[in-house]
Amino acid sequence: MDKQIAQERVNELHELLNQYNYEYHVLDKPSVPDSEYDRLMKELYELEAEYPEFKSPDSPTQRVGGEILEAFEKVQHKTPMLSLGNAFNEQDLRDFDRRVRQGVGDDVQYMVELKIDGLAVSLRYENGTFVQGATRGDGTTGEDITENLKTIRSIPLRLKKSLSIEVRGEAFMPKRSFEKLNQAKIEKEEEPFANPRNAAAGSLRQLDPKIAAKRNLDIYVYSIADLGETGVIKQSQGLDLLDELGFKSNKERKQCQSIDEVIDFIQSFQEQRGQLPYEIDGLVVKVDYLEQQEKLGYTAKSPRWAIAYKFPAEEVMTKLLAIELNVGRTGVITPTALLEPVRVAGTTVQRASLHNEDLIREKDIKLGDYVVIKKAGDIIPEVVNVLEEHRTGDEQEFQMPINCPECESELVRIEGEVALRCINPECPAQIREGLIHFVSRNAMNIDGLGERVIAQLFQEKLIHNVGDLYKLTKEQVIALERMGEKSTENLLNAIDKSKENSLERLLFGLGIRHVGAKAAKTLAQHFETMERLQNAEFDEIIAINEIGEKMADSIVTYFEKPEVQSLLDELKTLGVSMSYNGAKAVKAEESDSYFAGKIIVLTGKLEQLSRDDAKAEIERLGGNVTGSVSKKTDLVIAGEAAGSKLTKAQDLNIEVWDEARLLEELKK
Structure with a gap:
């Protein structure tokens, strides 16, 4: 076969195999038997081996998994992959609908889609060819998992139109694949995956794409990141375009004319979720018209035009076999219930949180009790209550130990705290x-x-x-x-x-008591170097917004310890960065915003913004949000059902705004 004929045959095989793959994995309507598909694939392999110059990244042969990667490269999302706000009941949905109609009027349609329980990914195409796939990551930066995503046969390597486009979807593991995978793990005496979501995420984060290729993953694509010149004006229209391009979208969706219709559709799936061949943990409600989406806009964390309805936590009965004690990094002793294995919300549960001794006493939990457990938000198992009617008299009281289960040191209960704690620094x-x-x-x-x-x-x-x-x-x-x-x-x-790494990561990693990730960043932005923070006095630290007395005291005490000073000197000698290298916080004197340098109090329920989002926006513009009204307060922003703080502000003749006035100022 000469080169010209070989190239023509390779191109023909590409078209045939892509079409057959689309029919089988997207339409679920195969037009040829597997043997014919395998025969053509074998022929393509042989031609590419003989003429390697004809092998291209979008060839059907590239789905089997390429070379083992050394590490995942970071990917910056041009359009952030934001998370969604949550609704847990009918009233939450009606509140969402009211906020939407306040923003865009009563002429609203909704698109309701199933919320697949998997891993959010972004797929980028150039001139119709798949060039990069990435995880959501923190919403701004993800990981390049292109080679692993190529192994998902419902992802087209070449689109039906030569568009340059980026789409978003949810990669998942079907229930049948999950059961097969876990059975194989059990036979090899390996730890099975807890649920299909973990299995999908674990598969796509393998450095060896051949492992992902064996896991039989799937995907539903649900949005276009940048609509550009597509002419799409509605979410529903965007889904239709995705279908036309050869993507697999979930057909279990509905365009609704009212929130009542949305609620009816959600209730129908709440009843039949167990019959689906994949896991869902709720449904997503989106304003259909993109112009209205744009008008409603975004908070710092999520779009105001969409909300995720999460199914209520499933509750089941099981037996409490024992209580295990774990020692945390701060010495807190945490009891954990060990249970007879039971299925809850699609996963097998054998452990549940008991939090502390007081909770065990409050719920009168005894060893051998039958208990009701649930997965709060379909994630964390917890014991709800004891079924006293099932008691036989053989149940035993649980006694917390007086010594640390790890180092035998005497446990103490610090005044004002619920938990028992081991205070041995060498535990x-x-x-x-x-x-x-x-x-x-x-x-x-x-x-x-x-x-x-x-x-x-x-x-x-x-x-x-x-x-x-x-x-x-x-x-x-x-x-x-x-x-x-x-x-x-x-x-x-x-x-x-x-x-x-920037200083805030080191500060958080050191585990300074009361200093979380957010406070670590605030401290790093303010002091900029570890040395300045080490030498800071209590008054300087507490003057920083969001740093309270307890945290400031903890920071000073921590850096006074000789062993801490020695450790930091050692880390510095070893080359660990002691400086902040992120974006500087906006200082009041550098901002021309109305809020710059002002002390502001938020009170009552806001409709358009969450309290956290409003606080973040004000502080971004140089304002200082505090929790109490005093003579020093410059402005109070009062939402619905504002109480004593509003009354005090009025008594002190402090300026008061409603949320509409706040939003108007934030838009400037």
Whole structure:
């Protein structure tokens, strides 16, 4: 076969195989038997082997998984992938409808779609060819998982039109694939996945695409990130366009003319969700007309034109077999219920949170009790109540120990706190949990350094504090269980790269009591270097907005400890960044906003903005939002049902705005 004929045949095979793949995986209407598809695919493989210059990235042969990746590259989303606000009942939906109609009038249509329980992804095409796929990540930055997404056969590698477009969708694992995968894991004596969502996410974050190719994932595409010149004016029209381009969209959707129609549609799926071949955890309601979406706009976190209705938590009965005690990084002793395995909301549950001793006493929970458990928000299992009618008399009272289950030190209850606490700074559990916290995503974000590896390193006495992580050698790491040459190299590179992190990540990772991720960023923005923060006095710290007395006291006490000073000196010597390298906070003197330098109080219920969003917007413009009204207060913004704060403001002749006035000022 000469080259010209070979190239023509390759192009013909591309068209045939893409069409057959679309019919089978998107339309669910195969037009040829599997044997014919396999025969044509074999022919294409052979032609590409003989003429490698004809192999292209959008070839059907590229779905099987390429080379093993060293790491996932970061991807900046041109259009942010925002999360949705939640509705948990009918009233929440009606409140959403009222806010929408206040914003755009009563002529509103809604598009209601199933909320697939999977992993949100973005797919980018150039001139009709799939060029990049990414995870949602934090909404602004995701991970490049292109090679893994290519293994999902319902994702077209080439569109039916040569458009340059970016679309969003939900990758998921069908129930049948999930059951098959977990059965295989059980047979190999491996830990099964907890639910299809975790299985899908775990599959798409494999560095070896061949693993993802074996998992039989699927996808539903639900939106176009940038409509550009498509001419689309409605969400429903956008879904139709996605179908025309060869994407797989979920046909279980409905255009509704009223919120009553929306509620009826939601109720119908609440009853039949268990019969679907995939997991859903609710439905998404969107204003259909894009012009109205644009008018309604966004909060800092989510669009005002859409809301996710989450199904109520499912409750089931099971038996409480034992109570396990865990020691956290701050020494708090947390009891966990160990249960007879039971299915709840699509997953098997064997553990549930009990929070603390007081809750066990309040609910009169005894060992051997039959209890009702639920998954709050379909995520965290918790014990709701005890079924006393099932008691036989054999149940036993649970007694909290007086000594730490890990180090045997005497436990204490600090005044004003509910929890028992181990205050031994050398408690192995606290050190281990502190190390796990230090490497976690919101802290130093060291890929590959999970709980299992930390536990091994700690057990082998290779690490005792966070500074030891930066002294690890290749010989030490590669000797660990399941650590090969490549994974060792990747881990050491990730540890080294974390040295460049901005100051707020280090501050949060150190686990200073009462200092969360947000407070760590506030401190980093204000002081800019670790040295300045270390030398700061209580009055300087408490003067910062959002830093209270308890947190300021904790920070000063922490940096006074000789062992902390020694650790920070060591980290600095090891090359860990001690400086803030993010965007500076807007200072009052640098802002020309009305809010700059003013002390503002929010009270009552806002309709268009959440309190957190309003606070964030005001502070972004240089304002200082506080929780109480005083003579120093410059402005009070009062929402619905504002109470004593509004009364006090009026008594002190302080200026009062409603939400409409606030929104007007924010738009300037």
